[in-house]
Amino acid sequence: MYLLILFLPLLGSLISGFGGRWLGCHGTNVFSTSCVIISALLALLAFFEIGLAGTTCTIFLTSWIKSGAFQVSWGFWFDSITVTMLVVITLISSLVHVYSVKYMEQDPHHPRFMAYLEIFTFFMLILVTGDNLIQMFLGWEGVGLASYLLINFWYTRLAANQSAIKALITNRVGDFGLSLAIFSIFWVFNSVDYTIIFPLVPLFEDHFLMFMGFKLHVLTLISIFLFIGAVGKSAQLGLHTWLPDAMEGPTPVSALIHAATMVTAGVFLMIRFSPLLEFSPTILFILIIFGSLTAFFASLTGVFQNDLKRVIAYSTCSQLGYMIFSCGMSCYDVSLFHLANHAFFKALLFLSAGSVIHAVSNEQDMRRMGSLLKFMPLTYSVMLIGSLALTGFPFLTGFYSKDFILELTQSSSYSNLHTFYVSFACWLGSMSVFFTSFYSFRLIYLTFLNNTNLTRNSVNTVHESSGMMVFPLIILSIGSIFIGYLTRDLFIGFGTNFWASAIFILPKYSNFIEAEELPIIIKWLPFALSLLGIFFASFIHLSSKTFHSKSILQNLLAFFGFLINKKWYWDILYNRLIILPILNFGYLIAFKILDRGFIELSGPYGFTKFIPFWSQILIKLQTGQITHYLFFIIFSFCFFSIISVYNYVNFTFSLVLVFFTLLFFI
Amino acid sequence: MFQQLNCTNISSLLFLVSLLGIFLNQKNILVMLMSLEMMFLAISFNLIFSSIRLDDIIGQIFSLLILTVAAAESSIGLAILVIYYRIRSTITVELMNLMKG
Numbered sequence: 153m154y155l156l157i158l159f160l161p162l163l164g165s166l167i168s169g170f171g172g173r174w175l176g177c178h179g180t181n182v183f184s185t186s187c188v189i190i191s192a193l194l195a196l197l198a199f200f201e202i203g204l205a206g207t208t209c210t211i212f213l214t215s216w217i218k219s220g221a222f223q224v225s226w227g228f229w230f231d232s233i234t235v236t237m238l239v240v241i242t243l244i245s246s247l248v249h250v251y252s253v254k255y256m257e258q259d260p261h262h263p264r265f266m267a268y269l270e271i272f273t274f275f276m277l278i279l280v281t282g283d284n285l286i287q288m289f290l291g292w293e294g295v296g297l298a299s300y301l302l303i304n305f306w307y308t309r310l311a312a313n314q315s316a317i318k319a320l321i322t323n324r325v326g327d328f329g330l331s332l333a334i335f336s337i338f339w340v341f342n343s344v345d346y347t348i349i350f351p352l353v354p355l356f357e358d359h360f361l362m363f364m365g366f367k368l369h370v371l372t373l374i375s376i377f378l379f380i381g382a383v384g385k386s387a388q389l390g391l392h393t394w395l396p397d398a399m400e401g402p403t404p405v406s407a408l409i410h411a412a413t414m415v416t417a418g419v420f421l422m423i424r425f426s427p428l429l430e431f432s433p434t435i436l437f438i439l440i441i442f443g444s445l446t447a448f449f450a451s452l453t454g455v456f457q458n459d460l461k462r463v464i465a466y467s468t469c470s471q472l473g474y475m476i477f478s479c480g481m482s483c484y485d486v487s488l489f490h491l492a493n494h495a496f497f498k499a500l501l502f503l504s505a506g507s508v509i510h511a512v513s514n515e516q517d518m519r520r521m522g523s524l525l526k527f528m529p530l531t532y533s534v535m536l537i538g539s540l541a542l543t544g545f546p547f548l549t550g551f552y553s554k555d556f557i558l559e560l561t562q563s564s565s566y567s568n569l570h571t572f573y574v575s576f577a578c579w580l581g582s583m584s585v586f587f588t589s590f591y592s593f594r595l596i597y598l599t600f601l602n603n604t605n606l607t608r609n610s611v612n613t614v615h616e617s618s619g620m621m622v623f624p625l626i627i628l629s630i631g632s633i634f635i636g637y638l639t640r641d642l643f644i645g646f647g648t649n650f651w652a653s654a655i656f657i658l659p660k661y662s663n664f665i666e667a668e669e670l671p672i673i674i675k676w677l678p679f680a681l682s683l684l685g686i687f688f689a690s691f692i693h694l695s696s697k698t699f700h701s702k703s704i705l706q707n708l709l710a711f712f713g714f715l716i717n718k719k720w721y722w723d724i725l726y727n728r729l730i731i732l733p734i735l736n737f738g739y740l741i742a743f744k745i746l747d748r749g750f751i752e753l754s755g756p757y758g759f760t761k762f763i764p765f766w767s768q769i770l771i772k773l774q775t776g777q778i779t780h781y782l783f784f785i786i787f788s789f790c791f792f793s794i795i796s797v798y799n800y801v802n803f804t805f806s807l808v809l810v811f812f813t814l815l816f817f818i
Numbered sequence: 819m820f821q822q823l824n825c826t827n828i829s830s831l832l833f834l835v836s837l838l839g840i841f842l843n844q845k846n847i848l849v850m851l852m853s854l855e856m857m858f859l860a861i862s863f864n865l866i867f868s869s870i871r872l873d874d875i876i877g878q879i880f881s882l883l884i885l886t887v888a889a890a891e892s893s894i895g896l897a898i899l900v901i902y903y904r905i906r907s908t909i910t911v912e913l914m915n916l917m918k919g
Contacts, residue, residue, distance in 0.1 A: 776915030
């Protein structure tokens with residue numbers, strides 16, 4: 153049963169991919185969707201067996217690579233982290249499959265799309281279930297590949313090509329870090345199996361590695377490399393630029409990959425490696441700084457974006473920041489809880505955005521929408537549910553995970569915990585709550601509530617989506633309302649033993665109890681901030697006041713607004729400072745000077761130029777005059793006799809030099 | 819008896835003169851051929867002198883052989899010259915540059 157969860161999507165992908173032209177459009181849809189749905193049901197069963205009944209399952213298939221101490225096997229490890237991820241992946245994936253049957257109805261490439269979606273699901277499952285790093289890396293690279301294929305699904309579009317390449321290469325930077333992590337783990341632990349690495353970690357707490365005269369703490373080094381991988385995949389600040397651009401793919405893809413599953417792979421990696429990260433305070437500090445900066449930066453950028461999907465993409469980026477800094481606070485379980493909840497409401501938001509885009513004939517700019525409430529009340533209500541869940545409205549899903557993360561950051565107010573840097577996360581995280589609710593409701597107002605900016609043609613064709621598309625929305629909105637409440641006690645309840653040995657937290661970093669003891673006013677703070685954001689958004693969009701004045705402050709604000717709308721110029725900076733110099737290096741130095749220059753000159757090109765030159769000189773020697781030939785005979789006779797006499801006396805290098813200079817002058 | 823130094827000097831001098839005769843002559847090919855003959859003469863002279871000096875017959879035999887070779891060579895050379903003159907109507911060395919590279 154456990155293997156079926158994995159191999160049903162693989163089977164579906166292979167058959168719908170290679171046999172798509174025999175199965176046909178409908179056949180592919182039915183076959184691949186049913187494969188994933190069965191896999192999702194089995195995943196729920198696995199969740200019951202492993203998560204609720206408290207067992208752990210390991211499956212050893214066969215040996216993969218065997219070379220001395222290096223042994224990799226095809227093994228699967230199902231524990232509570234894995235089954236949680238399994239349920240999230242297969243459930244979201246099957247809903248997206250159902251959704252895209254109707255959404256991609258007009259598209260001629262159904263079998264290919266379904267095959268890509270399924271192969272993505274399969275690789276994601278490999279990623280989360282692998283019991284060693286190599287197998288995890290296989291899944292990690294596989295989802296990168298699937299992401300490339302899916303973003304580039306409409307391969308005739310230039311923007312899709314560019315975004316796909318950008319996503320792949322930016323991910324590759326992170327993958328470089330992850331492969332360094334795997335190498336260093338094997339160097340230190342002599343194994344890549346989780347079951348061997350994790351118990352050994354405490355032994356290496358005071359282990360240092362000498363590298364070029366530097367003394368490096370081994371665990372910090374490994375965890376920094378791991379984090380670089382997570383930065384690439386989970387779009388943390390620095391390597392986040394691919395995520396908004398990945399919205400060039402079809403909307404179901406954005407919902408599946410860039411909201412719910414692939415981007416959470418980095419967070420999953422951090423959670424999986426909790427036994428290792430715990431022993432390195434440096435990496436916890438780095439996680440907090442990077443996570444909170446990402447949360448703040450992305451939520452601020454989302455405020456000034458006008459593309460419907462791009463706003464939600466930045467929202468994803470921001471929520472990933474929350475998950476990462478909650479890992480930095482050693483609250484891996486809360487992070488995973490937020491991951492699971494976030495998957496539900498973000499998939500909901502994306503799919504309902506897809507429904508909106510579908511209705512207004514593929515227009516993505518929010519400024520050209522408006523008053524869609526009249527036309528599609530159901531989409532409006534599910535999107536409102538998603539947005540409220542995202543802002544952490546009380547008793548919706550987001551409330552139980554997100555607000556709890558923020559409460560945990562408040563524990564920095566207890567000075568005896570020595571976690572002063574958590575206040576960084578506290579401030580930035582709280583501010584991003586405000587921005588999150590602001591952009592969510594800006595989105596709602598611009599799309600659904602404001603006066604319409606649609607063209608007359610579009611207004612005539614606006615319609616509520618059909619049943620196949622609405623069904624996943626309803627399921628996901630039910631999830632967005634209830635999942636948090638239902639699984640709260642299981643995942644982050646007080647003293648829950650759901651995680652068993654899957655997550656390891658050092659007792660000195662555990663600050664659950666402190667978070668429970670916070671004053672009630674502080675516990676209300678996130679809710680107050682999100683309400684403030686909602687009111688602010690309502691004020692701007694409901695009142696007729698416009699902000700047009702010439703004061704310096706206004707100009708400054710306008711300047712910052714412009715800056716943020718341009719995404720803080722990250723892309724341009726990367727293009728100008730990194731990509732352009734590398735391209736120039738590649739063309740001017742590596743290609744023009746080295747490849748076609750120096751090497752060619754000393755190789756074939758140089759010879760073809762040099763030999764005719766010499767032969768011209770030699771031709772000139774053949775004058776045809778007998779006296780000249782006689783001169784050469786006598787001259788060389790004299791020359792060699794002098795040389796031989798001189799050599800006999802003492803051989804010097806200079807003589808050889810004289811010889812060659814003579815040769816040259818000839 | 820012959821002075822040893824003297825004889826060597828004579829043969830070497832003769833060889834040098836003939837060499838310069840070939841080398842410096844730019845005009846007439848007959849002079850070249852004659853210098854060639856002189857060269858053979860110098861060599862033969864040197865061989866004969868050495869054979870007397872070393873009391874060995876080989877040198878004289880060798881010089882006799884050289885004599886025949888020289889005779890044959892000059893006859894062939896003159897024949898070539900005659901053919902050349904018949905075609906080009908001139909025997910000036912400077913003008914013999916048809917084989918230029």
